[in-house]
Amino acid sequence: MAGAAGRLTKLAEEVLGDPLPVRIRAWDRSESGPPGAPTLVIRNRRALRRLLFKPGELGLARAWVAGDIDVDGDLYEALDLLAGTIWERGGDAPKPQRAAVLRALARPEIRAAAKELLSLAGLPVPPAPPAEEARPRRGALHSLLRDRQAISHHYDVGNDFYALVLGPSMVYSCAYWEPDAEAADGVATLEDAQRDKLDLICRKLGLTEGQRLLDVGCGWGSMVLHAAREFGVRAVGITLSEEQATYARKRIADAGLADRVEIRVQDYREITDGPFDAISSIGMAEHVGRAQYAEYANALYALLKPGGRLLNHQIARRPLSDEETYRVDEFIDRYVFPDGELAPVGRTAGQLEDAGFEVRDVEAIREHYALTLRQWVANLEDHWAEAVRLTSPGRARVWRLYMAASALSFERNRIGVNQVLAVRTPDSGAAGMPLRARDWRD
Known part of the structure; x- marks a missing residue:
């Protein structure tokens, strides 16, 4: 010793x-x-x-x-x-x-x-926090100003950095992994899995040509691009990140879809040009917060046409015996998602129902996120020197620890992720849903 x-x-x-x-x-x-x-x-x-x-x-x-x-x-x-x-x-x-x-x-x-x-x-002097730590935030929790600051801290760290981690799909949410008989090891690639996830969401939403889609928290535009290209919809994507919006607009222009897809730097609380035929919210609701969630659910309900569908893809935590003891993880709050909060899936479904939605399907895909995160960590480690050059050593270390620890949390069932499909069912009760569960084609 x-x-x-x-x-x-x-x-x-x-x-x-x-x-x-x-x-x-x-x-x-x-x-x-x-x-x-x-x-x-x-x-x-x-x-x-x-x-x-x-x-x-x-x-x-x-x-x-x-x-x-x-x-x-x-x-x-x-x-x-x-x-x-x-x-x-x-x-x-x-x-x-x-x-x-x-x-x-x-x-x-x-x-x-x-x-x-x-x-x-040694010397009893408190070291200054690393520069990558989120600075004191202005404004009330989950106000428009403070949410913009929180989103900027996480997403405005460089599109090139995210491209290294996420790969060509530029999708920053759980992929959907299917067996691939043509692959050497029988497993799909990350790009295939992300494409399959976007396609699954489009089918769950029942998208058809000419419909109008709102993607809340559109990131780098992958969902609206896929929906417009493959399903013929007109789409609006909103984000609070200027860097994401710039990147998404270029992708849309390069794909020749600028006449059908619009990207806005806008909060969901600021949208006034509804209604939409369908709404997707993929990996965004974790930023909303417990106190604000009812307003989020009510806003999306109001933006949908009667009969319109919402696909809410959201990370969930396990319920606690005493919910009042829940506290936000300090590492995540200071370095990854400032002001982010997780809720049990039951509460999420209940709040959507309180807003008027009819919840029609909940699919748990926890293991899929563990696979996705391990792929992202491998991408980061394979391009470590470039990731450090594009951001900072500290920022690269934040993402490596956050993603590796999160992969283990999904594997250990400490957190999960769920796709909740809900409908603004008309007064007639005709929700327009398929009779057979999980047959999203008709």
């Missing part, structure tokens, strides 16, 4: 009450922990100061983004091993477990170890 690594391992195991499942390599080149396990690399003392001044997930996140800590070995394996030891002991942990940790921190030997950690950390 000689050296900083041994001392840190001892402190961690005293606090957690369990053996540390990963190795530690410290700045003094000392190592400790199980041989052959992934190694948590603590590059400098500043990492400890970040944890001392912001204990828990935010301190770890800042250390990761700044490059003060790293993982040597398989990142997925390291995160999987650490999940049950660190992150799942946080605010969502059962109260008895949290109480045990607090009792451990009160023991004299733990207090002594904490003093040793202070001595290891």
